[in-house]
Amino acid sequence: VRIILREYAETPRKPRSDRGIAEVGSMCDRFERECRKRGIRITTQRLAVYKALARDAGHPTADALYARVRSGVRGLSLATVYRILDSLERDGFIRRVSTTDGAGRYDANLEFHQHLVCRICGRIMDSQVEGLRSLSLSGSGPGGFVPETLDVRIVGKCGSCRRPRGRKTKLN
Amino acid sequence: VRIILREYAETPRKPRSDRGIAEVGSMCDRFERECRKRGIRITTQRLAVYKALARDAGHPTADALYARVRSGVRGLSLATVYRILDSLERDGFIRRVSTTDGAGRYDANLEFHQHLVCRICGRIMDSQVEGLRSLSLSGSGPGGFVPETLDVRIVGKCGSCRRPRGRKTKLN
């Protein structure tokens, strides 16, 4: 493994959990276009789950997505949400986020980015760290391991959890 | 968040799952010493679980540790293994490994290191990437996030899974 990294600076970004309408819209458009192109079925449920995940930039669990979507789709079941998330991941529309705690979390943001993880409340925020993109992974590591992608979590303490006053943020 | 990384080279290391007797011994010694110093109880079960994790560098699950340890400790239960792993983590003797799949995995290696994750068989290998150690985390990110540690997974394909011939390695 040989990775060359140069110095890099962070692109600040307002912490918010929801993406804007416009961004969500264009993500959904791209999703539908790609599905049609590849002959992947577009169902009410699939679209609803994808849209909910596109809207929520807070890396929700399957259960959280279910809660968001169920009111809009009559009779939706959690099992279906899991099946949909699986297939969306297989088809490369979403990604599973690496975590250290129990439940699986998902992300519709496919661009190369890093996660700022608060070790107090568990919140996960996206952070685009410029310069990391230009890293080069080459050669092979121990036992012939060939690196393909880099997954970086930056663990620390988020703003809300640092402030002594004010109610503690407890997110799931 | 401001992180400065210079170029770095990887320290090759033979892929093996078990640490040597000597290394395990010194880890256990340190563990016992630290427990006594901090007044943390040393029980047969705790020591056995810690030792099993110290020996297995393959980032085992709770269940895998239980399987390794149960023969040596009469009547040990999986619930106890979970409780022990929790407390060892709280006390800073072990760490939970970040993963993308369901089950929790643990690591007794507290030194700063990275994980090479095979996306085919799921194997997780340690890799000491020189130079990363000298990174500097400073300043604060979006919303006042203060970074403390870096958790890097290098995802790719391990040697066994790359070789066309030979049986596929399927680890859990």
Place this chain on the structure above:
DNA sequence: CTATCTGCAAAAACTTTGCTTACCC
């Protein structure tokens, strides 16, 4: 001694599966 840990069993949390019906293309 006594606060803490363990065993056991049960529950909770999370995820997958089987099978029938519904519906996209």
Place this chain on the structure above:
DNA sequence: GGGTAAGCAAAGTTTTTGCAGATAG
């Protein structure tokens, strides 16, 4: 219309909890 996807319920995994009894320091 054919085949994939969804609904529902049940089972599978993984992890946590309650409580009585054991034990390290």
